[in-house]
Amino acid sequence: MKPITCVVVGGGYAGVNTVKGLLKAYPEEAGGRSLRIVLMDKNAYHLRKVLLFRAAAGEEDITIPFSKMFPEGVQLIQGEATEIEASEKRLIYMDTQGGEGEIEYDWLVLAAGSVVRRPEPEQGGIALGGLDDAKHIREAWQSNLLRAAKENDPAEREKLLTIAVAGAGISGIETAAELAHGVRADAKRLGLNAGEARIVLYNANKRLFPDGPAKVGSKLENALVAKGVTVRHGVKVLSERQGTLTLSDGSSEQAGLCVWTLGLLPNPGLRELGVPVTADGHIEVDGSYRIAGFPGVYAIGDNARIVDPETGRIDGKTCKEAIGQVPRLIKVMAADAAGRSAPVHKSYMDVFCFGLGPEQGMVWTRQWGLDIVLTGKLGWKVRKYTWDSASLIK
Numbered sequence: 145m146k147p148i149t150c151v152v153v154g155g156g157y158a159g160v161n162t163v164k165g166l167l168k169a170y171p172e173e174a175g176g177r178s179l180r181i182v183l184m185d186k187n188a189y190h191l192r193k194v195l196l197f198r199a200a201a202g203e204e205d206i207t208i209p210f211s212k213m214f215p216e217g218v219q220l221i222q223g224e225a226t227e228i229e230a231s232e233k234r235l236i237y238m239d240t241q242g243g244e245g246e247i248e249y250d251w252l253v254l255a256a257g258s259v260v261r262r263p264e265p266e267q268g269g270i271a272l273g274g275l276d277d278a279k280h281i282r283e284a285w286q287s288n289l290l291r292a293a294k295e296n297d298p299a300e301r302e303k304l305l306t307i308a309v310a311g312a313g314i315s316g317i318e319t320a321a322e323l324a325h326g327v328r329a330d331a332k333r334l335g336l337n338a339g340e341a342r343i344v345l346y347n348a349n350k351r352l353f354p355d356g357p358a359k360v361g362s363k364l365e366n367a368l369v370a371k372g373v374t375v376r377h378g379v380k381v382l383s384e385r386q387g388t389l390t391l392s393d394g395s396s397e398q399a400g401l402c403v404w405t406l407g408l409l410p411n412p413g414l415r416e417l418g419v420p421v422t423a424d425g426h427i428e429v430d431g432s433y434r435i436a437g438f439p440g441v442y443a444i445g446d447n448a449r450i451v452d453p454e455t456g457r458i459d460g461k462t463c464k465e466a467i468g469q470v471p472r473l474i475k476v477m478a479a480d481a482a483g484r485s486a487p488v489h490k491s492y493m494d495v496f497c498f499g500l501g502p503e504q505g506m507v508w509t510r511q512w513g514l515d516i517v518l519t520g521k522l523g524w525k526v527r528k529y530t531w532d533s534a535s536l537i538k
């Protein structure tokens with residue numbers, strides 16, 4: 145019997161977990177019919193995106209080649225999906241040489257993720273959005289430290305030793321904590337007074353972690369302050385020009401580097417695929433991740449707008465949501481193929497994890513109406529487990 149071909153577009157968290165789930169579930173789920181799995185990504189590696197801050201604060205490889213992750217049982221295509229021909233069940237893509245390729249599918253899973261929100265070029269600074277950005281950030285602060293070590297003017301040295309982190313979501317919090325550790329360790333190595341290195345986290349909200357209880361926001365702030373991070377609430381960085389930050393309260397500050405951590409935007413390439421998208425650019429799916437008018441095509445993770453049909457709650461754009469959707473998607477595909485009724489989406493429980501520098505972390509979850517908070521090394525262990533398991537690291 146001809147195998148079923150399932151093409152997964154995007155080898156981020158949703159994509160690699162889908163491939164893993166398919167490898168585990170088939171052929172049993174398909175009544176013995178074999179499954180050909182194809183993973184397509186722009187890159188030849190899985191990017192551990194949630195660890196970008198570590199690549200900005202130190203030299204850490206946060207990529208895993210797909211060939212290492214899936215040494216067998218998966219066909220890998222490095223290319224960028226560009227168009228779906230729904231009636232032919234065919235995916236068109238651009239290969240690494242700029243040539244056009246095509247592949248026919250029975251099932252197509254779109255997991256092309258999102259992109260980071262970047263300020264306008266004239267706003268200066270560096271947005272933490274990819275590997276190149278992380279490298280630029282690392283090079284910038286390292287070069288500033290070297291200059292500071294030779295600088296005699298105290299005001300200029302203070303500026304060179306100050307890093308602004310603009311945007312205080314999870315990414316901003318983790319970036320500030322890790323930079324505080326990495327920059328101070330390097331400053332010390334260069335004979336500078338480590339305490340002179342300042343990391344200032346600018347938060348547009350009135351407190352940290354508005355998605356959770358105020359006391360968890362305070363705990364996070366205390367942990368950051370203990371690391372040497374200054375947290376400024378209710379103020380945004382508007383721009384950074386030649387070391388001068390213009391702030392939303394009309395004041396200005398000096399900083400040798402501004403790192404933007406402004407959150408996520410829908411992947412702009414989705415519109416070109418021809419699938420229906422919402423006004424803001426996410427793929428529209430039904431309660432079982434199907435795309436209307438595109439038989440056999442599903443979307444999960446950051447690139448889709450996923451709503452719990454029972455509560456109306458929209459899934460957040462985080463790893464836990466993306467990965468939590470995977471087992472249900474696999475059941476949906478099997479049910480659709482067998483003509484059975486398919487499961488529908490259900491929101492993931494409230495849980496947030498924060499890395500707070502090497503070996504420190506915090507986890508908050510709400511269970512049975514109770515707030516559960518893990519801190520310190522235990523928080524770190526859970527945080528590390530979530531990072532590793534999300535990227536299929538045992």
Ligand SMILES: Cc1cc2nc3c(=O)[nH]c(=O)nc-3n(C[C@H](O)[C@H](O)[C@H](O)COP(=O)(O)OP(=O)(O)OC[C@H]3O[C@@H](n4cnc5c(N)ncnc54)[C@H](O)[C@@H]3O)c2cc1C
Pocket residue numbers: 153154155156157158159184185186187190191193194195196197223224225226255256257258260272273314315411413444445446447461462463464466497
């Ligand atoms: C700096 C930063 C920090 C974050 N921190 C956290 C955190 O602490 N906790 C948390 O839960 N979430 C965090 N997030 C959000 C989290 O990264 C996303 O929710 C998660 O990556 C979503 O997984 P995904 O598989 O949907 O998309 P992604 O992980 O973005 O993967 C998408 C994949 O698709 C590929 N791709 C894109 N377009 C195409 C195309 N046309 N053709 C082929 N391949 C394509 C990309 O190369 C990529 O490999 C963070 C995000 C950023 C940017």
